[in-house]
Amino acid sequence: MKLESLTGKLSLVLIVSILFTSCVSKKKMTYLQGGSNVENTLVNYKIKFTKDDIVSIEVTSLDQESVNAFNGGGVSAGQELKIKETPTYLINSNGNINFPIIGEVKIEGLTNDEATILLEEKISDYVKNPVVNIRLKNFKVTVLGEVKRPGTFALEGERVTILEALGLAGDLLISGKRKNVLVVRELENKKEFIRVDLTNENLVNSKAYYLNQNDVIYIEPNQTKKDSSAFGPSTAVTISLLSTLVSLIAILTR
Numbered sequence: 001m002k003l004e005s006l007t008g009k010l011s012l013v014l015i016v017s018i019l020f021t022s023c024v025s026k027k028k029m030t031y032l033q034g035g036s037n038v039e040n041t042l043v044n045y046k047i048k049f050t051k052d053d054i055v056s057i058e059v060t061s062l063d064q065e066s067v068n069a070f071n072g073g074g075v076s077a078g079q080e081l082k083i084k085e086t087p088t089y090l091i092n093s094n095g096n097i098n099f100p101i102i103g104e105v106k107i108e109g110l111t112n113d114e115a116t117i118l119l120e121e122k123i124s125d126y127v128k129n130p131v132v133n134i135r136l137k138n139f140k141v142t143v144l145g146e147v148k149r150p151g152t153f154a155l156e157g158e159r160v161t162i163l164e165a166l167g168l169a170g171d172l173l174i175s176g177k178r179k180n181v182l183v184v185r186e187l188e189n190k191k192e193f194i195r196v197d198l199t200n201e202n203l204v205n206s207k208a209y210y211l212n213q214n215d216v217i218y219i220e221p222n223q224t225k226k227d228s229s230a231f232g233p234s235t236a237v238t239i240s241l242l243s244t245l246v247s248l249i250a251i252l253t254r
Helices: 004-022 064-071 113-124 162-168 203-206 222-229 233-254
Strands: 054-060 089-091 096-097 105-106 132-136 142-147 151-154 181-187 188-194 215-219
Touching: 054 064, 054 113, 089 203, 096 222, 105 188, 113 132, 132 142, 142 162
Parallel strands: 142 215
Antiparallel strands: 054 089, 054 132, 096 105, 142 151, 181 188, 181 215
């Protein structure tokens, strides 16, 4: 075989290898494609409490002394109320919290607003016009797969979007599949597997756009990444060696 022919074939192999490992459609990379104004039908979305959630609950009233017992106080008249922080409660395996005076109250499956109304109604048997403030203290989501910083993230608030969570994980790698993202959700002992397309503008109306606490987001590798993994981590080294060999042969055949 002539050196010129060998050089040509090696060059072709090199070109194909480079195209195989680096060719990615721009259309597959852009989020929320479409360009039109999409109405967000989930604008009033509220998460629901679930087992193992930790919530802080503060009770106030015009007569603050009357609600001391509900805030972990229990001081008598004339004493100075000293509460270091708002009491927290764990939602147990039965979906209940053990609240002072009232006892067990089931709040699993309720939104913050619904749980607030329920507790205010129960406390009203003891206190006039109580005001209840509930906050979820352990909202977290996990992001796995083809992202820059996979891991579990503790979040403030109760209204977090999938795009915000991916931002915390450093965004998707170029090898991440954007059209088939998996969100694993558990509520009331049931697991739900939700698939979303990050490139579609209607993502904002997906049930997974606003995340629930403990949601797991998995970014699957695209086909290029799957195929390249078959060659092992030495693929880049192989391409580099091929490039060097082609250059060497070209020099020798001048």
